[in-house]
Amino acid sequence: MTFENLQVMENLSFQVEHNEIVAIIGPSGCGKTSLLNMVAGLQTPTTGTIEVSGEATSFIFQDDRLLPWRTVWDNIALVGQTDDKVAIQGLIDAVGLSGFEHYYPCQLSGGMQKRCGIARAFYYNSQLLLMDEPFQGLDYCLRREMLQMLLTVWETHRQSILFVTHEIDEALLVAHRILVLSKRPSTILETFTLPPHNQRTLADPTLLAVRQKVIEAIT
Numbered sequence: 696m697t698f699e700n701l702q703v704m705e706n707l708s709f710q711v712e713h714n715e716i717v718a719i720i721g722p723s724g725c726g727k728t729s730l731l732n733m734v735a736g737l738q739t740p741t742t743g744t745i746e747v748s749g750e751a752t753s754f755i756f757q758d759d760r761l762l763p764w765r766t767v768w769d770n771i772a773l774v775g776q777t778d779d780k781v782a783i784q785g786l787i788d789a790v791g792l793s794g795f796e797h798y799y800p801c802q803l804s805g806g807m808q809k810r811c812g813i814a815r816a817f818y819y820n821s822q823l824l825l826m827d828e829p830f831q832g833l834d835y836c837l838r839r840e841m842l843q844m845l846l847t848v849w850e851t852h853r854q855s856i857l858f859v860t861h862e863i864d865e866a867l868l869v870a871h872r873i874l875v876l877s878k879r880p881s882t883i884l885e886t887f888t889l890p891p892h893n894q895r896t897l898a899d900p901t902l903l904a905v906r907q908k909v910i911e912a913i914t
């Protein structure tokens with residue numbers, strides 16, 4: 696991918712399996728957002744190809760992009776094919792927005808808007824979920840709750856997820872695989888495969904060892 700004279704990526708190649716959660720970590724400006732944009736079809740690679748099997752892709756952007764004239768409930772309901780009130784309420788409860796169903800985005804805090812965007816992305820029944828630092832700006836406890844919710848929703852829907860984050864611990868807790876990108880022009884420096892989710896705690900020596908290797912790779 697090259698923007699005018701700026702080469703952002705070169706020889707970058709990987710595959711995401713069905714049901715797989717892949718975290719992408721890399722230095723600021725190495726092209727992580729551009730990569731997600733290309734997978735979503737919002738940008739076209741200068742050379743090379745991207746193949747996505749299945750049609751439904753949802754995207755959680757760094758900013759939440761809610762419709763300001765719709766309430767929390769309506770922002771979420773809008774993306775569903777059926778009006779599944781139980782599912783909508785379940786997601787609103789899960790992201791901690793119970794009682795705010797009829798609030799408009801301008802009446803919510805930044806973190807609440809973000810959580811509404813997350814609920815909306817989960818309500819859209821996609822086979823591929825693209826997440827660009829989705830929990831940035833949320834406090835530590837909420838981040839952990841959101842990660843747990845992500846895994847709970849994934850257990851049900853089993854979609855493939857490409858998850859860009861600057862937080863190594865987030866990647867360690869949710870991903871099946873972590874790809875570490877190099878500085879621009881970026882390529883894949885290292886790939887780490889992680890143990891099954893039910894065996895994960897950050898104190899686990901296996902995860903600590905991966906953590907150390909990720910830190911070594913990005914520094």
Ligand SMILES: Nc1ncnc2c1ncn2[C@@H]1O[C@H](COP(=O)(O)OP(=O)(O)OP(=O)(O)O)[C@@H](O)[C@H]1O
Pocket residue numbers: 698699701703721722723724725726727728729730
């Ligand atoms: N539409 C565009 N036109 C020109 N340059 C662009 C465009 N989009 C991104 N870039 C450039 O491509 C590079 C990668 O940007 P990108 O946002 O993909 O990085 P990133 O890894 O997601 O960064 P961060 O971690 O800081 O969010 C940057 O140098 C940016 O200036």
